[in-house]
Amino acid sequence: MNEVLMKVQDLSKHFTIETNFLGKPLSVLKAVDEVSFTIKKGEAFGLVGESGCGKTTLGKILVDLYSPTSGKIFFEGKELSALNKKQRRSYCKDIQMIFQDPYASLNPRMTIGDIIAEPIIINNLLPPSEVEERVIYLLNCVGLARHQRNRYPHEFSGGQRQRVGIARALAVEPKLIVCDEPVSALDVSIQAQVLNLLDDLKAEFGLTYLFIAHGLNVVKHISDRVGVMYLGKLMEIAPKRELYANPLNPYTQALLSAIPIINPEKKKERIILKGDVPSPINPPSGCRFCSRCFKELDRCKLNAPALREVSPDHWVACHLYD
Amino acid sequence: MLLEVKNLRTEFKLKRGTVTAVDDISFTIDKGEILAIVGESGSGKSVTSLSIMGLLQKPGRVAGGEINFKSQDLNKMSQKELQKIRGNQISMIFQEPMTSLNPVWRIKDQIMENIMTHMNISKKDALARTVEMLDTVGIPSPAERANDYPHQMSGGMRQRVMTAMALSCDPELLIADEPTTALDVTIQAQILELLYRMREKFNMAVLLITHDLGVVSEAADRVIVMYCGKIVEEADVKSLFAQPLHPYTVGLLKSIPQIDDESDERLYMIKGMVPNPLNMPSGCSFSDRCDSCMDRCTKEVPKLQEINGHKVRCFLYEAKEGELNVK
Ligand SMILES: Nc1ncnc2c1ncn2[C@@H]1O[C@H](COP(=O)(O)OP(=O)(O)OP(=O)(O)O)[C@@H](O)[C@H]1O
Ligand SMILES: Nc1ncnc2c1ncn2[C@@H]1O[C@H](COP(=O)(O)OP(=O)(O)OP(=O)(O)O)[C@@H](O)[C@H]1O
Ligand code: SF4
Ligand SMILES: [Mg+2]
Ligand SMILES: [Mg+2]
Numbered sequence: 001m002n003e004v005l006m007k008v009q010d011l012s013k014h015f016t017i018e019t020n021f022l023g024k025p026l027s028v029l030k031a032v033d034e035v036s037f038t039i040k041k042g043e044a045f046g047l048v049g050e051s052g053c054g055k056t057t058l059g060k061i062l063v064d065l066y067s068p069t070s071g072k073i074f075f076e077g078k079e080l081s082a083l084n085k086k087q088r089r090s091y092c093k094d095i096q097m098i099f100q101d102p103y104a105s106l107n108p109r110m111t112i113g114d115i116i117a118e119p120i121i122i123n124n125l126l127p128p129s130e131v132e133e134r135v136i137y138l139l140n141c142v143g144l145a146r147h148q149r150n151r152y153p154h155e156f157s158g159g160q161r162q163r164v165g166i167a168r169a170l171a172v173e174p175k176l177i178v179c180d181e182p183v184s185a186l187d188v189s190i191q192a193q194v195l196n197l198l199d200d201l202k203a204e205f206g207l208t209y210l211f212i213a214h215g216l217n218v219v220k221h222i223s224d225r226v227g228v229m230y231l232g233k234l235m236e237i238a239p240k241r242e243l244y245a246n247p248l249n250p251y252t253q254a255l256l257s258a259i260p261i262i263n264p265e266k267k268k269e270r271i272i273l274k275g276d277v278p279s280p281i282n283p284p285s286g287c288r289f290c291s292r293c294f295k296e297l298d299r300c301k302l303n304a305p306a307l308r309e310v311s312p313d314h315w316v317a318c319h320l321y322d
Numbered sequence: 323m324l325l326e327v328k329n330l331r332t333e334f335k336l337k338r339g340t341v342t343a344v345d346d347i348s349f350t351i352d353k354g355e356i357l358a359i360v361g362e363s364g365s366g367k368s369v370t371s372l373s374i375m376g377l378l379q380k381p382g383r384v385a386g387g388e389i390n391f392k393s394q395d396l397n398k399m400s401q402k403e404l405q406k407i408r409g410n411q412i413s414m415i416f417q418e419p420m421t422s423l424n425p426v427w428r429i430k431d432q433i434m435e436n437i438m439t440h441m442n443i444s445k446k447d448a449l450a451r452t453v454e455m456l457d458t459v460g461i462p463s464p465a466e467r468a469n470d471y472p473h474q475m476s477g478g479m480r481q482r483v484m485t486a487m488a489l490s491c492d493p494e495l496l497i498a499d500e501p502t503t504a505l506d507v508t509i510q511a512q513i514l515e516l517l518y519r520m521r522e523k524f525n526m527a528v529l530l531i532t533h534d535l536g537v538v539s540e541a542a543d544r545v546i547v548m549y550c551g552k553i554v555e556e557a558d559v560k561s562l563f564a565q566p567l568h569p570y571t572v573g574l575l576k577s578i579p580q581i582d583d584e585s586d587e588r589l590y591m592i593k594g595m596v597p598n599p600l601n602m603p604s605g606c607s608f609s610d611r612c613d614s615c616m617d618r619c620t621k622e623v624p625k626l627q628e629i630n631g632h633k634v635r636c637f638l639y640e641a642k643e644g645e646l647n648v649k
Contacts, residue, residue, distance in 0.1 A: 015474070017466075027466075050506050051478025052462075100477045100504065104420045147598050154379075159363025159533075181477070184503040185417075187363045187533045192577035192589035199588065214478075214506045215534075221579035221589070241584065258507040259581060260536030264559045273508060279462035 004074075005041040005176060005208050006062070010034045011071030013057050017281060029280050031057040033232035034071070036307065039176070044202065044209040046223030046240065048216060048255065052280070053229045055212045056100055059178040062210065063097040064088060075176075093123055096174040098165050100181045100212075105165060106153040112164045113139070113149035119172045138167040143193050159186040166194065170201070178210045183218060195222055216259050220244055225313075228252045231288040232280055234307055238314040248316040251289045287319065295320060324495055324527050325351045325374070330387035332366070332373045341599045343369040343382070345551035351495065354525040356517070358538045358559075360574070361548030362596055367531045368417055370548075371497045374529075375414055376404045391495070410440040413488040417499040417531075419480035423472040429456075430468035433487045440491045455486035460512050477504040485513060492524050499531045514541050535578060539563055547571050550597065550607040553626060556633040567634040569612045606637070614638055 012033050018026040032054040039045045047055050060066045062073065064080075073080045080091060099105040106115055116135050120126055126134055136146050142163040153161055162185045169177055179198070183191040195218065201207045213219050219226060219240075226243045228236040228251065236249040247253045254271040261268055275292040278284050284291045290300040297319050307317040332344035344366040351357045359367050372378050374389050376396060389396040391412065396404065408414075416422040424432060433452040437443065443451070449468075456464035459482040472480055481504045488496060496517070502510040514537065520526045530542060538545055538559065545562045547555040547570065555568040566572050573592040594611040597603055603610045605620040612619065618637055626635045 048506065051482075051504065051509050052476040056476060101418065101420050104418075143595055145595060145598065147601075157364040157368065181504065185363075185500070185533070187361065188535065188574050188577045189592045190363050191533070192579075192591045195579070196588050196591060214504070214510070216507060217579045217581040220581060221583070244581075255506065255508060258511050260507065260510075260534070260540045261581075262535050262539045262563060262575075262578065264539045264563055270511065277460050277462040277509075279466075281463055281466060 003041040004038045005076060006039040006210075007072075007074040008038070008062075009036050009072040009074070011036070011058070011061065011073065012069045013054070013061055013066055014069045027281055030232050030283060031280060032061065032068075033283075035229075035232075035234050037227055037234060037237060039208060039210060040224075041208055042202065042206045043224040044198075044211050044222050046219040046226040047210060047212045047229060048214065048219055048226060049229030049235075050231070050251075050277070051214075054232045054280070055229060056180055058229075059097060059180050059210060059212060062176075062178055063095050064092060065097075093119075093172045094175045095178070096169040096172060096176070097178040098162075098169045098180060098182045106161060108153055111150045111152055112144075112156070115153075115164060116167050116171050119168060123172055125172060134171070138170055141170065141197055142167045143190055159190060162186060163190070163194070173205070174207070176208045176210065178212070180212045181214070182211075184213065184215060191218070198222060216244075216256065228255065231278060231283055233288050233304075233317065234315075235289065235318070236314075236316045237307070238316075242314055246314075248310065248314070248321060249289075249318045250293050250295045250320075254294075287317075323350050324353045324355075324392065325529075326388070326390040327370075327374065328388040328390065330370065330373060330389065331385045332369050332378065333383060333385045335381045335383070339600045342385075343551055343599070344373060346387070347548075347551075347553050348387075349546055349553070349556070351527045351529060353494070353527055354521050355544065356521070356528045356530055356542050358530045358532060358542035358545045359548060360532065360535065360538060360545065362550070362570075363533075364596060365548040366551040367548060368499055371414060371499055371529065371531065374497065375408060375412065376401065377408075377414075409436050409488075409493075410491045411493055412495045412497065413491065413493040414497040415481075415484045415488045415499060415501045419477075419484045420472065423480060423483065425472055427471070428468070429470050429472065429475070429483050433468075433483070433490055436487055437490050451490060452486075455490050456483070458489075458516060459483075459486045460509055461486075478506070478509065481505065482509075482513070485516075489516075489520060492520070493526060494524070495527045495529065496520075497529045497531075500533070501530070502532070502534065502537060510537070517541070535563075535575065547574075550599070550602065552607065552635065553633070554608070554635045556626075558631060561632050565632075567632065567639060568608075568636050569614050569638070570608050573611075606635075 013031045015029040017029050061068050113135050116138055117131050120131050183194050211222055223240045226240050227234055230251050236252050247256050254273055257271040273292045278291050286301040287305055290296050300319050305317045305319045307315050309315050310321045328348050330347050334341040373384050384397055430452050434448045437448045437451055453464045461467050542559045544558050546553055549570050555571050576590040606624050609615045609619040624635045624637050626633050
């Protein structure tokens with residue numbers, strides 16, 4: 001599992017918030033700001049971080065729903081960001097996304113069976129006579145039953161709709177799936193089914209995942225390596241056990257300390273972050289976390305720390321480890 | 323008692339037959355209490371809250387029962403009377419923010435409208451209140467972000483906009499349907515802290531629907547577990563986690579990935595699938611998935627029994643002389 005499947009280099013996505021009367025941008029929101037990392041073939045790369053830090057935006061760039069402001073994306077060694085629209089489209093099937101908001105991403109006028117069948121038919125993956133069997137197989141895979149095939153999305157609960165989204169992504173047999181909060185709408189028993197399913201598919205077909213989630217226990221279970229984002233930047237990347245046992249960046253430390261525990265008798269010691277949540281519109285100069293950091297040094301305000309490898313495979317962006 | 327739900331039954335009349343999404347459930351919430359509902363996806367949690375709010379969409383309808391809020395039956399009220407209560411005395415954070423935020427309106431206009439409908443204040447003050455609320459839920463640069471349209475915000479920000487809107491009129495009862503699923507744990511802790519503050523300040527009660535048992539454990543006073551439209555267990559939060567009784571609850575707790583688990587073993591799964599609501603197993607609705615299923619379970623429907631405040635619907639237990647006995 002050392003072959004690189006996807007490599008991202010200095011990737012940025014800026015949104016223009018206001019323009020002046022000439023159309024010149026007045027304020028720019030840096031949703032993703034010079035992010036670099038690799039995803040190896042067959043691994044699950046977990047991505048965690050503060051709400052609004054740019055995880056979904058990053059995922060949407062990888063599946064070509066947003067075009068990056070700058071930076072490069074390589075997939076199987078090929079530079080996707082250098083391809084034209086038509087060439088790029090031939091990679092769309094290989095990189096699929098399971099969306100965070102299942103309701104907004106399912107066509108309300110199609111039955112769920114047709115929603116799953118559509119990408120199979122469009123991409124000509126199976127002879128028409130075999131499509132239906134495949135649809136039922138996929139429904140079963142995600143814990144839905146044959147009798148639900150002809151229902152419409154609004155007839156399902158939130159968690160059930162999320163499973164339809166997962167089945168649709170699996171339908172085209174992609175190589176990489178960007179899973180954006182795929183299980184947070186599910187109860188823990190179905191969550192277990194879906195996580196086991198994702199694990200099986202990974203083992204069986206060598207599928208690779210970029211797994212975005214807030215549930216740190218879920219991320220630990222499913223991932224091989226984990227990246228931590230804060231305000232558009234990657235703050236730390238490490239193999240999962242290393243990250244959970246030995247978090248280096250103070251933001252990672254605060255995040256791990258806030259995991260709720262299932263024991264009402266026990267109260268946990270939390271690192272409470274001071275200060276206001278900074279905005280990606282006017283991010284603090286220097287380290288993005290410095291306005292809330294509890295270990296801040298003088299130089300943190302002045303210049304941004306680079307992501308550096310401080311021990312084998314453990315990368316951190318923080319001046320404490322210069 | 324602030325809210326009393328009594329024998330509530332909510333049905334969806336479909337061509338294929340009638341789905342009973344909520345099947346004869348009863349519970350109460352006191353002022354200042356946080357009651358959590360957990361349960362299988364599709365077990366009727368959202369439908370319960372929509373029934374309380376009077377916001378069911380056709381073909382759904384409340385087929386029976388009472389919903390008493392401060393001793394008035396909400397189910398007997400006209401939509402006009404309900405509108406005065408909704409967003410004011412009772413407000414709701416919806417499970418899917420994108421379906422309840424208007425995509426073509428700026429965030430601030432949506433929150434301001436709610437404030438101005440229920441509070442007698444000027445437009446300027448309503449805007450100030452809106453920005454203050456966005457700040458309270460941790461939206462950075464709240465004055466600027468108030469001008470955003472919903473699609474310009476991240477999933478977690480939209481969820482917090484819903485929270486800001488729901489809390490903007492200091493409700494007596496907040497129904498929060500998965501209010502923190504899209505939030506990272508630090509902001510989640512902040513939102514739970516905010517709910518606590520609202521309860522201290524205004525004695526606000528919360529009906530908290532969530533899949534996150536960590537959140538339940540930290541935030542709730544009491545917990546209801548639902549399966550297939552029915553309450554299968556109810557207890558105060560400490561007893562529920564210390565001594566879960568119903569086989570479904572036990573299965574749920576076993577399915578959670580443990581943060582201190584260093585093995586890469588497969589997760590425990592409750593066997594089988596949720597039954598077709600039009601074709602429920604006879605007897606106990608969990609019987610086809612239960613490891614303890616007995617002969618009797620497939621023939622009779624177990625009743626919800628209560629001893630010392632801990633309720634359970636399962637034949638493994640029998641209430642006798644003030645004690646629950648395990649068979
Ligand atoms: N289309 C857009 N136009 C303007 N701003 C946007 C747009 N999409 C996202 N943003 C902004 O970019 C930032 C990152 O958003 P993103 O959705 O990537 O966050 P996220 O990490 O997925 O958060 P969450 O965990 O809450 O889903 C946010 O400040 C968001 O408001
Ligand atoms: N418009 C509808 N038509 C038909 N059935 C419906 C409709 N809305 C809901 N249902 C059914 O009612 C049941 C309860 O749904 P509900 O949304 O309350 O589940 P839930 O417990 O909130 O689940 P989740 O945790 O996944 O959100 C589901 O089985 C669903 O299929
Ligand atoms: S009543 Fe029987 S089938 Fe139902 S949960 Fe109890 S033991 Fe299992
Ligand atoms: Mg997101
Ligand atoms: Mg729901």
